Amino acid sequence: MRLLRRLVPATLFGRALLTLIVTFGAFALVTSSALVFYALIPVAHRSASDLASIMVLSARTLTQLPPDLRDEYRNRLATEYQIRLAEERPLADSRRYFFPYLKRVEEALSQRLAHRVEIVTSVANGERWFWAAIGVGEETLWTGFPRSRIGTRPLQGLAVVVLVAVFLIIVTTVILAGRVSRPLRRLAEAAEQVALGFSPNQLSETGPRELANLARQFNETSRQIRELLANRTMLLAGISHDLRTPLTRLRLAVAMLPQGTSPDLVARLERDIDEMGALITQAVELGKNLGAGRREVVDLRILVEELIVGQPRVISEGGPRCHCRVDALAVRRIVGNLLENSLRYSRDLVEVYLDCQSSRPVIFVLDRGSGIPEGELEAVLRPYYRLEGSRNRATGGTGLGLAVAHQLALANQIELRLGRRRGGGTIASVRLPSQCWDKDATAAPRRVDARAGGP
Incomplete structure (x- = not known):
């Protein structure tokens, strides 16, 4: 057995x-x-x-x-x-x-x-x-x-019996299992679409009573999830609109302070207002349905070069062109958030590498910061989860950058991995879908850490 x-x-x-x-x-x-x-x-x-x-x-x-x-x-x-x-x-x-x-x-x-x-x-x-x-x-x-x-002819008779039995078993299994597996397969595909942030079509509520009831419950749950997401987006948009008005008044009030006011005080007030505006923007961004956008053929090498231009502590190796059909805006936001996170937690150089030699194009972001504990690699992808306990953005950020990147990756079939880098630091890999790319031009692969899957 x-x-x-x-x-x-x-x-x-x-x-x-x-x-x-x-x-x-x-x-x-x-x-x-x-x-x-x-x-x-x-x-x-x-x-x-x-x-x-x-x-x-x-x-x-x-x-x-x-x-x-x-x-x-x-x-x-x-x-x-x-x-x-x-x-x-x-x-x-x-x-x-x-x-x-x-x-x-x-x-x-x-x-x-x-x-x-x-x-x-x-x-x-x-x-x-x-x-x-x-x-x-x-x-x-x-x-x-x-x-x-x-x-x-005992052996021939036994062979006929066995062959007929195997044929009947397979046919019966195909008929019985197919009647059950087809609705369940459609249900699994619809559930996967919901997990990726999409709104699947309504499932057919016909067939056996148990499967029809399951499809009916799933349709109702899917409808409630869509309404919940829409209400959340509307609520955050309303809060953002209501909060930006007093923030604007605060900016105006700071600008109208008497000339004798301490410059340090004015700078602190402006910095606090900017931080509040950034918090509101990221919260609204997370509340939106970060789904898949329009895909287009882009050169990943040029995309990476545009992201690191002007960054004083970021280095990258050039290479041949690497064309891939992706949601360019989503890839920019994912890699951009990873870069911002690495620059915040590392004072050394941050390295960015593009590998188009393997079966799936991969973008690596590496830093030499304090690293992420092994048990926290999944938790840091949750909203508002921060390793640093204080609420100081200079030391801990808002806890939303990686969450936004993770949600965008799920919606676009992109695999986002975080790992510990040998010698200290963090390595992040952005693995694009294997069906997205064109191998007309490839880059020589770099040797990566076995544990983390990167250089």
């Missing part, structure tokens, strides 16, 4: 196939055993007994006939009963021939002759014969019958 579970895939079709194999296999085994023990074996035993009786009787009758009638008797035996009688031992075939019926004939002959009888085989004119030595008085006659006299 464990071997079957390993061989059969862990899918609905595979499980149904395994169940049918076990069920029908057990039924076939019990049925076959009953037929063999209660029908075939008794019939075979009776048939072997009758054949042994005819063989013994034929040999004894031949010895009692006058010599001039023996040839005619042999011919009649061969024609009517397919039995031959010979005085000399036939040339035996040394090859082993599997025929379970012979065992029954040997037992019947041994019982009638009161000594052990062994049947040998020979091949004459392309036909296999079975011979047994029967002693009659002072003579020993070899009595034989051809394989064609026994019309049974």
Whole structure:
């Protein structure tokens, strides 16, 4: 059973196939055993007994006939009963021939002759014969019958039964599992679309009662999620609009402060207002439906160069062009947020590399900061989660940059990974979809850290 579970895939079709194999296999085994023990074996035993009786009787009758009638008797035996009688031992075939019926004939002959009888085989004119030595008085006659006299083909019959059973099991599994797996597959695809931030079409609410009810509940849940996201976006947009008005008044008030006001105080107030504006902008950005945008063919090398231009602590290696069909705005925002995060937490150089040699284009962002603990690599992708406990943006940021990048990556089938860099620091990899790119121009791959998947 464990071997079957390993061989059969862990899918609905595979499980149904395994169940049918076990069920029908057990039924076939019990049925076959009953037929063999209660029908075939008794019939075979009776048939072997009758054949042994005819063989013994034929040999004894031949010895009692006058010599001039023996040839005619042999011919009649061969024609009517397919039995031959010979005085000399036939040339035996040394090859082993599997025929379970012979065992029954040997037992019947041994019982009638009161000594052990062994049947040998020979091949004459392309036909296999079975011979047994029967002693009659002072003579020993070899009595034989051809394989064609026994019309049974047990191995062929078993093969037909097995093939028909396998065919019926597979057809039944396809029909039964298909009726269940198709709606579930559509449900799984729709759930994946919801997870990526899309609004899937309504599922059909027909079919078996359980599946129809499941589709109905999913449609209702999907509708509630869409309404929740729309309400959240509307709420954040309203809060943003309401908060920007007093922020504007604050800016105006700071600008109108008396000339004797301390410049440091004015600078702190302006910085606080700017931080509040940035917080509101990022919160609204996270609240929006960060889905997939329009895809277009872009040169990833040029995209990376445009992102790092003007950045004093960012280095990158050039290379051949690397064309890829992606949502360029989403890739810019993802890599831009990663760069901003690396520059904030690292005082050393930040490195950016583009790898177009592998099966999927990858953009690596590496820094030499304090790094992210192993247990926090997934948590830092959640909104407002920060490793640094204070609310100071100079040391900890807002906790939204990586969350926005992560949500954009999910919506665009982009794989965003964070890892610990050898020697200290963080490595981030942005793996674009494999079907997006054109390998007309490729860049030589760089050796990357095995644990983190990057340089």
